[in-house]
Amino acid sequence: MKNRTLRILPFMLVISFAIGFTLPGLQALASQLPYETFYKDGFGQLVKTQAAYIPGRIIGYNEDIPVQDENADSGRPAKLQLNQPKDIFVDKQDHIYIADTGNNRIVHLDDEGAYIREITVSESPLKRPSGVFVDKNGVIYVADTGNNRIVRLDADGKLLKSFGRPESAYIPESFKYDPINLVVDKRGFLYVTTLGAYQGLVQLDPEGNFVSFFGPNQVAFSLFDAFKRFVYTREMYQRELKKLPGAIANATIDDNGFIYTVTKEIQTGQIKKLNIVGLDQLEGKSDFAELQTDRSYGEYIHYWQRDVSPQLSDITVDAAGNITVVDTVWNIISQYDTNGNLLFFWGGDVITATSKTGVVKTPAAIAGNSKGELLVLDSTNNLIQALRPSEFGELVHKANALTQEGRYEESEPLWNEVRRLNAQYSPALIGLAKAAYKKEDYKRAEELFYQAGVVGGYSESFWQNRLIWFQKRFGLLMNIAIGFGILYLIWARVSRRLRPKKGWGFRFRLKSSLVERLKHVFYLMKHPIDGFYAIRYEGKAGFASSLILLALAVAAFGYMQSGTSFMFNPAIHVGVDLLPLTVQFVGIWLGWVISNYLISSLLRGEGRFRDVFFSSSYALFPIILIGIPVTLLSNTLTLNELAIFNFLKLTIFVWIALLTIWMVQGIHNYTFIEALFIILLSLLTLVIIIILIFIFISLSIELVNFIYSLYQEVFIR
Structure with a gap:
């Protein structure tokens, strides 16, 4: 036994040493991920995934600069020091071009990030260049923001042509030409992003002549705007502040000639994929198109981040068409496929004055190379973070490309x-x-x-x-x-x-006032005005029958919310909480009863409170009569029969609305026009009641907090 223990002991020591040697390496590998990766489905549910990209290397930080002649320029720094860089571009050879804005130059690095040269255009020096683009022939285009121009350089960096502000009658005099970025298509046409230009990209021909404004955003038109257009006079419109679309912040172009733009100041449609005529190719292409009528891009990780919209500053597209954008507010990188479906998003907490691999403090620009890496330019730390795809990310990209x-x-x-x-x-x-x-x-x-x-x-x-x-x-x-x-x-x-010739020998009739009052609802459906008049003056409704109909209507409403097919009510996929919906339904109904009674009492209405209560319950019967069959039918229909489903649901609302009008006529003895006026005032009163309830609740909460703070001050301290 002792010999056996001695034989096993060396083996155990080897295993322990291997574990002790390997564990720190695994921990170090995990520590290289300063961020978590997530995904959101079409319902906004946050799902954590494996990392799609992992930190690779840092480029441009203390990069060596070769000095060819030490005597000629002895004061030249031996290290590359970027200063507030604004843009990055990767050409077909994976060479990196950086718009080093603070140093008034373009820095050229090789595919490994080693310094090659700097481009300053000595014959016409650059001034705060903010964008750079290199075409397939090696011709370099620079958005020279400080000089309000675009310069075209040959592969050696020599000036070929300078494009200043284009002259055209289609450009307003107030247009400020401050180019900050540009892309060039295969024909040599330039698409220039200008600072704050809501008109869209400035499209120029190869000679710099103005062609048109390309791909502008649309102004959001709300219901309130429609009301102002109907009510306002010309003078009132002239005093209104102009409502302008968001200005395009940046753009890129893919191998197929599609131009992609990102916009900061809008809530939806921040990313657009524009064809040659400027039409967005992402609209309606999402797998969740039926759920997302207005698509929003730019993700957030924490719930409280929803209060501040993401500000997308740059965009890049890889060979497979995957779209990657950076957000300058939350430092989050989001990636979408060629149809705009979300694949991943990730980001890390900002650490002050850090150069930790993978952490970007202020993402100014992003680009991708042929290796699948993402190069993120950090304008605060003055370096480039290179992120390489993980095995999981590569697997998703391959599978999605085939799909x-x-x-x-x-x-x-x-x-x-x-x-x-x-x-x-x-x-x-x-x-x-x-x-x-x-x-x-x-x-x-x-x-x-x-x-x-x-x-x-x-x-x-x-x-x-x-x-x-x-x-x-x-x-x-x-x-x-x-x-x-x-x-x-x-x-x-x-x-x-x-x-039998003389009829049946006997007839069985259940005589009950409750049954008769419940049966009255069918007469009311056929003869609504007479039916409501009978409720008021003939006692055809009672408290019990009204409560039964109200309870059935509430149950039918709940069944409609939870039992409708997934195709017509996608919310059931994540579950429907019926309690708040039921409280809202009953609360609004009861508020209507009270407000209608109050208004009619002031305006010679003849209906009593119980008449309004009874009649309002009977008016909900279409929810029972149509709602339940429609809900059952929805489970046999598809989206091809959506018009049938919507028509039947609309029938419920229209029928209830008509019954409400006839109810006001029948129990209050109003004309049709008077009934409409009373209903409008009742709805306005209902809104006021709701506002007062919210004010009362908020003040009550403040009072409770005040009393609790006094209790803490007096008794606890």
Whole structure:
């Protein structure tokens, strides 16, 4: 036994030494990730994922500058010192060009980040250059902001042409020409981003002549703007502050000639993918297009960050069409696929005066190279952070590229591996669902689309499954229909022969005032004005029957909210909290009863409070009569029948609105026009009541806090 222990002891020492040697390395590797990576599905749910990019290297920080002739310039620094750089560009050879704004130069580095040269244009010196672009022939374009011009240089950095402010009758005199960035297409046309120019990119031909303003943002038009247009006079409009669209902050161009722009001052559509005529190609392309009528870009990690909109400052597009943007407010990098679907986003807390690998304090610009790296320019730390794709990120990119190309079956094994690594990653579910749909496995596609929350794909899969189900059972359904028809004909003939000449020998009637009052709702549906008049003057409604109808209406409303198909109510995918919805429904209904009684009492209305209460309960009957069947029907419809579903829902609201008008006429004895006026005043009163309730609640909270603070001061201290 002792010898056996002696033989095992060296082996245990080796294992312990290996663990002790490896563990610090693993901890060091984990410490290289100063940020976490996330994903958000179409419902805004935050999902943590494996890192898509990991810190690689730092470029441009204390980079050596070779000195060819020490005697000629003995005072030249031996280290590269960037000063407030504004832009970065990577050419086809992965060479890096930096607009070193504070030093009035363009810095040229090789693919490894080693210094090659600086470009200052000695024959016409640069002044605070903010943007740089290099075409496939090596021609260099610089947005020379301080000189209000664009300069074209040859591959050696010699000046070829200078483009100043373009002259055109289509450019207003107030237009300020401060170029900060530019891109050049294959034809040699320039698209210049100017500081604060809401008109769009300035499009110039190869000779610098003005062509047009390209890809401007649209002004948001609200309901209040429509009201002002209807009410305001010309003089009032002239005194109004002009409502201008957001100015484009930056732009880039891909290999296919699409121009991508980012805008800071808008809430939606911050990223645009523009074709040659300036039309946005991202609209309606998202997998969540049915859920996101107005698409927003730029992500946030913490809930409290929603109060401040992201400010996207730069954009880059890789060879696969993946779009990556940087946010200067929250220092978050977001990546989307070629259709604008979110893939990843990540960011770290800013550490003052740090040069830690992977941490960007002020991201000024971003670019990508052929290795898949992202180069993020930090204008505060005056360096470039190079982020390389992780194995998980590369796997997602490969799988997503195959999916975007329509090669769904080839992408399936890759998406399966992604799902194995992260079962909650929605793009994997979407990719697998598309592969299943391609293989005509519609049941699995329906399940996966539902898990991912993709309404359009779920609808298409459900439609195919419904068609297959109907085709398999068509003969049986026709036989059942024919059988019921034959039975109905037989019963009709037999019943006529068996029916007594003087009627049935007895009749069973349940005489109950409650039943009769509940039955009155059907008479009211056919003859609304007479029905409400009967409630007021003939006692056709009671407290019990009204409460029953109100309870049924509330239950039907709750069923509509929670039982409607996922296609027409995507909120059920994440769950519906019925309690606040029910409280809102009952509260608004009760507020309407009170406000209508108060207004009608002041304006010679004849209805009593109980009449308004009873009639308002009966007026909710369409929710029961139509709402429940429509909710059941929604589970058999697809988005192709959306018009039918919307029409039936609209019928409920229109019918209730008409019943409300007839109710005011019937119980208060108003004319139609008077009833509309009373309803309008009642709704206004309801709004005032709601505002007063909120004020009372807020003041009560303040009073409680004040009393509690007094208690702390007096009794605790």
